[in-house]
Amino acid sequence: MGEILALAADNLLSPLILFFVLGLAAAFARSDLTFPEAAAKAMSIYLLFAIGFKGGASVVAHGIDGGLILSLLAGALLSALIPFIAYALLRVMTNLSTIDAAAVAGHYGSISIVTFVACSTALTGRGLDPEGYMVAVAAIMEAPAILSALWLVSRRAGGSGMDGDLLREILLNGSIVLLIGSFLIGGITGDEGLEKIASFIVAPFQGVLCLFLLDMGLVAGRGLRESGKYLNRGVFIFGMIMPLVGAILGLVIGLLLGLSVGGVALFMTLCASASYIAVPAAMRVALPEANPSIYLTLSLGITFPFNLTIGIPTYIAVASIFAGG
Amino acid sequence: MQTHKAKRVVITIEAIMQKRLTDILEGAGVTGYSILPVLGGSGRSGAWSREGQVSRASGMVQVICIIKPERLDGLLEAVFKVVDKHIGVVTIADVEVLRAERF
Numbered sequence: 058m059g060e061i062l063a064l065a066a067d068n069l070l071s072p073l074i075l076f077f078v079l080g081l082a083a084a085f086a087r088s089d090l091t092f093p094e095a096a097a098k099a100m101s102i103y104l105l106f107a108i109g110f111k112g113g114a115s116v117v118a119h120g121i122d123g124g125l126i127l128s129l130l131a132g133a134l135l136s137a138l139i140p141f142i143a144y145a146l147l148r149v150m151t152n153l154s155t156i157d158a159a160a161v162a163g164h165y166g167s168i169s170i171v172t173f174v175a176c177s178t179a180l181t182g183r184g185l186d187p188e189g190y191m192v193a194v195a196a197i198m199e200a201p202a203i204l205s206a207l208w209l210v211s212r213r214a215g216g217s218g219m220d221g222d223l224l225r226e227i228l229l230n231g232s233i234v235l236l237i238g239s240f241l242i243g244g245i246t247g248d249e250g251l252e253k254i255a256s257f258i259v260a261p262f263q264g265v266l267c268l269f270l271l272d273m274g275l276v277a278g279r280g281l282r283e284s285g286k287y288l289n290r291g292v293f294i295f296g297m298i299m300p301l302v303g304a305i306l307g308l309v310i311g312l313l314l315g316l317s318v319g320g321v322a323l324f325m326t327l328c329a330s331a332s333y334i335a336v337p338a339a340m341r342v343a344l345p346e347a348n349p350s351i352y353l354t355l356s357l358g359i360t361f362p363f364n365l366t367i368g369i370p371t372y373i374a375v376a377s378i379f380a381g382g
Numbered sequence: 383m384q385t386h387k388a389k390r391v392v393i394t395i396e397a398i399m400q401k402r403l404t405d406i407l408e409g410a411g412v413t414g415y416s417i418l419p420v421l422g423g424s425g426r427s428g429a430w431s432r433e434g435q436v437s438r439a440s441g442m443v444q445v446i447c448i449i450k451p452e453r454l455d456g457l458l459e460a461v462f463k464v465v466d467k468h469i470g471v472v473t474i475a476d477v478e479v480l481r482a483e484r485f
Contacts, residue, residue, distance in 0.1 A: 091431075094441075222402065341398045345467040 065370040071182075073175055076267040077365055080274020084282060092272040100269040101334075102235060107258035108174050108192060109236040113243025114251040115189025124314060125190045128324075131310050132194040135328055137201035139306065140166035143299055144209055150298075151291035153351065159209040160340045160347035164356045165299050166202025167332035168195055170232060171273060172361060174266060176326040176369045180319040185373070187319035191327075196236045198327055200227050203339045210344060223342050230335050273361070281358035284350035288359070292351065296359030300329035300368050304375075312379060322369075322376035329368055331356035386482035389454045390446065393461060394420060395470040397441035403464045407447060410460040414485065415447035425469070442469075448477065448485050 068074060083090045092100075116125070143162035147153055153161065173195050180187055243250065251258075288296075307328030311321035333356045340347055395403055400417065407415055420442040422431035449457060454474065465472060479485060 338398050341396055341468075342402075345469075 065367065068179060068370040069366060071179070072263070072267050073178065073270050074366060077270040077274040077362070080271040080276075081278040081362065082274075084275045084278025087282075090275060092268075092275070097269070097272050100265055100272070101232070103265055104174055104262075104269060105170065105232055105235045106239045107262050108170075108177065109239025110243035110254070110258055111251065112189045112192030113240040113245070114247055115186075115243075116240075117189075117244050117247040119189060121190075124188065124316065125193070127314055128188070128190060128194050128316070128320075129197050131314060132198045132324075132327065133201050135306060135310060136166045136168070136198040137205050138166070139303055139328065140202050140205040140209065142302060142306075143295075144206075146299060146302070147292075147295060150295050151289065153292065156210055156344055156347045157351055159206045160344050161295075161352045161355060162209065163202050163206025163340060164331045164333070164336045164352050165303065165360075166198075166205055167200070167336045168198045168327045169330035169332055169356070169361060169364070170195060170236070170334070171269065172326055172330040172364045172369070173323065175270070175365055176323055176372070178263065178266060179369055179373065180322060183373070185317070185319035185322065185377075187323040188316060191320060191323045192236065192240050194324070195327055196233050196240070199230075199233055199332065199335050202332070203227050203336055203343075206336075206340070207343055223339065226342070227335070227339050230338070232334060270365075273357075277358050277361060280354045284354040285358065287348060287350040288354055292355060293359060296355045297363050300331070300360055300364055303328035303330075304368065304372055307372075308375060308379060311376070316380065318373075318376050318380045321380040322373045325372040325376060326364065326369060329360075329372065330364055331360045333357040333361065383480065385478040385480060387451060388448050388477050388479045388482070388485050389451050390448050390475045390477040391454070391457060391461075392473045392475075393445045393465065393470060394442055394472075395445065395465060396468055397443045399464055399468055399470070400443050400445070403445055403461070406460045406464055407445070407457070410457050411453070412447050412449060412457060415445055418444045418446065420444055448479060450482070450485055 080090075140159075140162035143165040144158055147158040147161055151158070173191075177187060177191075246253075304325040307325035308321060310328075311324035314320075314324075316324060333353060336356075337349060337353055340352065341349065393403060397419075404415065404417070423442070424430070447457075458472070458474075461472060464470070
């Protein structure tokens with residue numbers, strides 16, 4: 058317990074978290090601080106490119122093993138399974154409609170790439186480098202949850218369903234293409250390629266991430282301020298319980314896969330995080346009847362800050378205890 | 383100068399639905415349209431702004447087209463398939479244009 062508290066304190070005083078808190082505070086104080094849409098998009102492109110490239114280079118440096126395939130399979134399976142658990146919990150804990158519950162559930166099976174990046178950064182800072190292929194696991198975990206959510210709705214309420222355009226948008230959305238593309242290029246060019254662009258993707262990385270988290274804090278804070286009224290107590294509590302449920306699943310599967318301490322912690326984080334980029338876009342197309350204020354505020358306003366401040370240090374400490382021995 | 387009557391249809395719709403809408407417009411024979419970003423606004427769900435958006439799910443665009451009056455009904459029927467369940471505002475205005483053959 059002492060270790061978890063020490064890690065939490067250390068994490069809370071990192072520049073990443075403090076900038077996120079600054080964004081939250083500025084939003085709550087109704088400051089006019091904003092990031093132009095193009096700047097926010099450029100930062101997210103930079104982060105995806107850097108994390109993908111470094112992951113690819115790391116896989117080549119450490120060699121490809123059977124863990125890669127098994128981790129990808131486990132990630133896809135968990136992404137498809139977690140929405141069913143989330144849906145069951147939501148039906149018990151909240152009074153959300155079938156469509157709203159399924160839409161929220163889809164978000165929790167998918168992942169937040171920023172939470173992934175924040176956890177990777179925290180792990181690297183502690184010398185607990187995760188397996189490089191976890192980037193590919195993150196990418197593969199984006200989409201299956203959307204299919205599960207749509208299946209839940211089509212079975213129980215007859216939603217709009219899936220068409221070819223939507224499937225293409227889900228599988229080829231910009232963040233997945235960039236992440237996987239950079240991962241492959243990093244894998245092809247290896248350490249030599251990484252060395253050539255290290256001054257661009259290694260040194261400035263943490264600074265850009267700080268700015269991006271400042272923006273995320275602003276977005277999360279404004280979302281909470283304006284849409285918090287849509288979240289009742291049950292929904293609010295779900296937003297903090299569900300990450301823990303996902304993290305426990307990630308812990309068990311990560312240990313079975315034989316991942317390193319960093320790998321287990323990252324897998325827990327992936328299972329604990331909720332999407333606020335890919336899934337909301339898919340849900341707006343496939344389930345327009347679902348209320349975006351609920352799922353966006355929940356994933357971005359509750360679960361994201363929870364994971365960033367309390368979740369990540371807890372997952373790292375728990376992974377160290379169970380996978381470190 | 384000689385002017386001709388036409389209809390100006392303005393469709394404000396979620397950005398995520400933009401391509402589906404323009405595909406429908408083209409399918410209905412409308413090849414000329416303009417797309418403008420909507421910077422922000424306020425609706426039944428409260429105020430929103432394009433700044434700080436992390437997802438394409440939250441933005442809006444405005445698609446504007448000018449057509450001959452006799453093509454309006456067909457166009458609206460096609461457009462309704464897209465805006466039926468989605469957030470969207472469709473307005474129609476009488477306008478006059480200089481070069482009728484372009485619309």
